[in-house]
Amino acid sequence: xxxxxxxxxxxxxxxxxxxxxxxxxxxxxxxxxxxxxxxxxxxxxxxxxxxxxxxxxxxxxxxxxxxxxxxxxxxxxxxxxxxxxxxxxxxxxxxxxxxxxxxxxxxxxxxxxxxxxxxxxxxxxxxxxxxxxxxxxxxxxxxxxxxxxxxxxxxxxxxxxxxxxxxxxxxxxxxxx
Numbered sequence: 001x002x003x004x005x006x007x008x009x010x011x012x013x014x015x016x017x018x019x020x021x022x023x024x025x026x027x028x029x030x031x032x033x034x035x036x037x038x039x040x041x042x043x044x045x046x047x048x049x050x051x052x053x054x055x056x057x058x059x060x061x062x063x064x065x066x067x068x069x070x071x072x073x074x075x076x077x078x079x080x081x082x083x084x085x086x087x088x089x090x091x092x093x094x095x096x097x098x099x100x101x102x103x104x105x106x107x108x109x110x111x112x113x114x115x116x117x118x119x120x121x122x123x124x125x126x127x128x129x130x131x132x133x134x135x136x137x138x139x140x141x142x143x144x145x146x147x148x149x150x151x152x153x154x155x156x157x158x159x160x161x162x163x164x165x166x167x168x169x170x171x172x173x174x175x176x177x
Contacts, residue, residue, distance in 0.1 A: 002036040009043040010070075016041075019071070023078045024052075030085035031056035032142060039077075041070070050077035054085070058139050061085055092143060129159055134172045137162040141170070 005012055005020055020039055027034060034056040042049040050065040050073045061084045065076025129152040132140070141149040141162050148163035153174065161173040 001034045003039070004036065005039045005041075007041045007043070010041055010048070012041065016070070016074075020074060020078075023074065026078075026082060027054060027056070027085055030082070030089045033057055041074070048073040050074050052077045052081050054081055056085075058135050059088055061088065134160065134162065137172065138170045 003021060003024065005017055024037055024039075027037075031054075034054065036055045038051075038053045040051045042051070044066075047066050047068050048070045052063045052065075054061045061081050063077045063080030063082075063084065065073045065078070065080065067073040067076055129150050131152040131154045133154055137149050137151040137153075137160070140151075141164060148161055150159065150161050152158070153160040153172075156174060158174060160175075162170060163173070164170055
């Protein structure tokens with residue numbers, strides 16, 4: 001995780017830097033992988049403005065805080081970022097639970113005529129492929145904890161499969177027809 005803290009018309013001391021990093025550590029409970037955090041503190045005429053941008057798990061979250069006290073300005077910005085991160089996490093959880101509750105993943109027993117000689121089909125599953133990018137599919141795969149994820153690649157408009165290898169690497173299969 002890369003944290004970039006800068007100031008405009010204000011010197012960022014080690015104490016301020018440590019305070020911001022300590023407060024930003026609370027974001028780890030909302031995201032699995034935080035790529036970068038950018039904090040800009042501006043000293044205005046009679047107030048401090050704190051702008052925070054977090055890039056994590058394929059989403060960007062912004063928060064601004066303004067106050068006469070520097071630390072209250074930082075607190076306000078971090079509070080807004082935390083609130084948005086929590087909202088995003090709940091949104092993803094509710095979509096996942098709604099999909100499974102709606103019965104979108106149903107299994108149907110295979111007919112004996114469809115099974116070939118020597119191979120036995122245990123069951124057939126019908127999946128609804130949602131349009132998304134490969135990065136979003138990998139993120140969804142991580143959150144579900146399943147072995148693979150079928151999706152409609154929004155870049156190519158074709159069905160693709162994302163899966164996790166035993167070594168932890170993610171692979172996206174794009175079939176050619």
